[in-house]
Amino acid sequence: MATTVIDRRTEQAALRSGPSSAELLELYERMLLVRRVEERLRDDSAAGKLPGAVHLYIGEEAVAVGVCAHLGDRDYVTSTHRGHGHFLAKGGDVRAMMAEIWAKEEGICRGMGGSMHVADVSKGILGANGIVGAGLAIATGAAFGAKLDGEGKLAACFFGDGASNQGVLMETLNLSTLWELPVVFVCENNTFSEFTPSREVTAGRIADRARAFAMPTAEVDGNDVVAVWRAAADAVERARSGGGPSFIEAHTYRIQGHFEAEAFVLSGGRYRDDEEIAAWKKEEKDPVLRCRATLLASGAADEAALRAIEARVLVQVDDAVRFAEAGTPADPALAETLMFVRDEGA
Numbered sequence: 001m002a003t004t005v006i007d008r009r010t011e012q013a014a015l016r017s018g019p020s021s022a023e024l025l026e027l028y029e030r031m032l033l034v035r036r037v038e039e040r041l042r043d044d045s046a047a048g049k050l051p052g053a054v055h056l057y058i059g060e061e062a063v064a065v066g067v068c069a070h071l072g073d074r075d076y077v078t079s080t081h082r083g084h085g086h087f088l089a090k091g092g093d094v095r096a097m098m099a100e101i102w103a104k105e106e107g108i109c110r111g112m113g114g115s116m117h118v119a120d121v122s123k124g125i126l127g128a129n130g131i132v133g134a135g136l137a138i139a140t141g142a143a144f145g146a147k148l149d150g151e152g153k154l155a156a157c158f159f160g161d162g163a164s165n166q167g168v169l170m171e172t173l174n175l176s177t178l179w180e181l182p183v184v185f186v187c188e189n190n191t192f193s194e195f196t197p198s199r200e201v202t203a204g205r206i207a208d209r210a211r212a213f214a215m216p217t218a219e220v221d222g223n224d225v226v227a228v229w230r231a232a233a234d235a236v237e238r239a240r241s242g243g244g245p246s247f248i249e250a251h252t253y254r255i256q257g258h259f260e261a262e263a264f265v266l267s268g269g270r271y272r273d274d275e276e277i278a279a280w281k282k283e284e285k286d287p288v289l290r291c292r293a294t295l296l297a298s299g300a301a302d303e304a305a306l307r308a309i310e311a312r313v314l315v316q317v318d319d320a321v322r323f324a325e326a327g328t329p330a331d332p333a334l335a336e337t338l339m340f341v342r343d344e345g346a
Contacts (some may be wrong), residue, residue, distance in 0.1 A: 031061040045260040057085030059255035062287035063183030064089035066228025071234040076142040076155040078135030083128025098320040101168035102328030111330025133166035152342035154182035154239040162193030182239035211249030223287040
């Protein structure tokens, strides 16, 4: 028993100190993969190559990657309409995701879900969702099942500042606290609810919604992957050890618009200016550039090593796009087998 206590303390001290150099390199590569995938989707959307709209995660990569670094395939995540980053951070296959976005049968949902519904239950990815706040109840239900299983699994729920005003958040905060469920609520506060600045529609501090239920809460710089990693380490350890739910509010910013091609459908003009966006692209704020600078400054990697990672990621993205473009278009008849159950006795 004494050895277990000592080991646990050593483990917790390591977590508080932050990721190792090798782990930080892994975080950087995963964030870079998300960034390059989203940039490719941005460009292909502008070129008219995609069959539908996409909501991109550029600028928020540190949140998904910092949290999912502590999760395994048996743990669950629920996502949002901006779900590509969560899918990839949790270990989802980039080829299958791209094929899904291209509406091909080789896609993770056989081309029938599209960008807003990427999911892979085998990896605990319970799905992106076009309904604001819908993942809150799904994650809480998954956490309830995880607690009944007693195997140390947990659920992490990603949601935006807009979803923080949904009544289901209060219901799930209340229930998960009362039942001590292993769930980590992660609010990605990117300062906009679609096209509306959050300050115009959200009163008070979002994290205070969780504090009202006496839930352990952390507010972090969501563009600092190490800060997110540390907050998630505490929350995940608490959930696995039976300590109940936690709430993380990650302050971040979406560099892209609410969705690609929004300029063609907005009748009221622009809702933010170029100077604001440019400020968030600078090295001191951009999560990918910040992590890269940290790696160089700490000596964890040199330029040659980082360039090798960047080249490897680009090869992976190019391969995924070729795979998607060469795929078989989804068959609408699949809806009869994927969405409905035929009563043979009728």
